[in-house]
Amino acid sequence: MAQPAGPTTKRATRATLAARVALLISTHALPPFSYRIPEHLSQRVRVGSAVVASLSGHPRLGIVVGFEPEGERDLEEVRDVREDLSLTRDMVGVCQWVCEVSAVPLATALRAALPPGLNIGSYRVRKPAAGWRWKSGTVVARTTLRRVLGRDGLRAAEADGRIEFALELPQPRDVEFALVRSAADPDLARAPRQRELFEYLKACPAGLPVAQLLRETGVNRPTLKELARRGAVTLQRRAEPAPIFETAGTALCEIRNEAQVGDRRATKGGSWLWRVPTAEHATTVAGVIHDVLTQGRQALVLAPEIEAVDRLVRSLRASLPPGYRVAAYHSGLEKQRSVLYAAVREGDVDVLVGTRTAAMLPVPDLGIICVVDEPNEAHRAEPGYEGLPIHARDLALCRGRIEDCAVLCLSPTPSLRLYASPDNVQELPEVTEEHRPAVRIVDMRGAGADLSATLVSACRRAVEDGERVGLVANRLGYATVVTCNRCGSVKNCPRCDRPLTLMEGSGSLVCGRCGYRGPMPESCEVCGSERLSATGLGVKKVREGVCAAVQAPVGIFTASERNDLDASLVVGTRQCILGEEWDTIMVVDADAVLLGSGMGTVERAFRLLYRATEAALQRVFVQTRVPEHYALQTALRRDYPAFAAAELPRLRALRYPPYAHLASITFEGREAVIRHAVESRLRPTLDSDVEMSELVVAPGAAGAPVWRVLIRGAERAAVARAATRAARVAGGPGGARNLRVRVDVDPEEV
């Protein structure tokens, strides 16, 4: 939608209206405050305006979230309006929704919608006092100033006009540009390389960054210098341009299969779910967004990882007809991100492809949001990491509602949350894949070894035939779990409570998620037994086993290690192996994924096995002790509806999403303090629309124990409200200050 109108419709009453301003201070403790709008700013203040207003006498950046009648109280004035930072009314609505359903302070959500890297706590030095270490014009952080000058010194410096509140956007680097001098016509008859360079540059009257020019022409720098010396080109330093690419595709119909050509419903608005084979995601996106682009609107494409974003950009550049501008947006861009943000805001990008952080970008006339690989958990930031702790699919659906644009979620195996969503998400007819590999389920019941004879002989045959086999192991390292043979307790990560992995060689225990590292204990901390065993098929152990059994080189393919990838047999993690195509895929231990205890384990297992049938050209081998498992059977048949029909009633019975919303609250600190906080300060304050589980200790090992409660309710906002209250128990008045709380609303897994 276009920029919302200013408050001109309320002209008659404006004089008596005060602006409700959410200051960009990320805490739940501050509600939006009211500020009087001075006459000279009255035309410029609307919902979404970025304004400077003071709190405790200091200027702060805030966003106008509403208006209210000015009451008796003598209000502070809005000091300034920053149109260049203002949000649309729609994005304010999106932020308010995020704040309501995910226990995130409104300021945090608003910050995510503002340009990345925006420095909101800085001052520019105007008139340095004697002895200051800053020169005039430098930008200094508020905290630094307070540390050096003291709070009174800061106040005085501000009052004296020595420093001035400054909102700084990260400046793009300067890079060297080359451009042809007007009317330059050098004699280059005997300088072919200079001529080539000159002709190439002549086609770009606006000039080109030197690095790009040299890369694209393959000419070296001295040649360019020579041209400059002759006065044919000029070199100058300019701000680095935003990384925006022109499309250069051919006729689009070539790449669109019939189902895609035939189904344009999704481009007309509404929320859609489309089961499309993974290999066809890029072409499907191209086809769908092309319809939107021809309407003159823009498209936002969200992918789970940077690599997927880059692949999509390459594919869209090559397939969309010429004349559209495509850009990739993700954390890898660093300072360029704010340049791209500005370009997107100006409407200079037609197709923005990005990771989850791109879901909040101010695309001015958004026609469609495509969420590629919708169930992928990387679409959601873990609380505490960069980005909002909310799934990009949910954000997309919210923006679709508020900004009246289409939303299309793509996956052959959509999340059951989406599939059974109470929201109005409609399904397009499935696109099926003709090709199906042969499937071999190897029943491991009664087998002693980890690698069956069937699997080993298949590996041998593949080596002989020169076929490529990808073996999927469950986790990195050697053994995935260390357990006590006596009491059965599992050695878990003290920080994130997931089983630790035993690494080869060093013998240390490592957490695959948070990077925790510790020694392998001599004995069990729970019962004291020394009978600890390392079980589970880590990548290293499988590689060792296959290597020994087959007597052939075995490659390794994980996020951090890639060796001998040209070997016939390659062992790796799920992400890496299933991201490519192989003649044969072998899932070495399907039970580790099928039989886990988390709420989404079965769904993830189904997805892994389904993906294996896509990535395998010839055969899929699955080793399991539960060959009849419904997730296994339906995945290998590629029967998503049958899987959903079996899994959804189970989730309903357990009251897991999509039939309830959960929030996990983890506490770190002394048990008595935690127990008191939970039972006497949190539980009594809960509304009747949510329920809270007992406080359970995560079978933590070393360090501080971790305690957790689950909050559950039918309504997402109610669960989020309760979770927010829980977060405040830690720091609230009279509360336990020496308590650390982490809140996670609608986690992908508990």
Added chain:
DNA sequence: AGCACGCCGACT
């Protein structure tokens, strides 16, 4: 009585 310190609530 006068002052330092830490806790708590208000801040628009």
Added chain:
DNA sequence: GTCGGCGTGCTC
């Protein structure tokens, strides 16, 4: 996130 008010407890 910051500030000031207030109560506590120590010093002069």
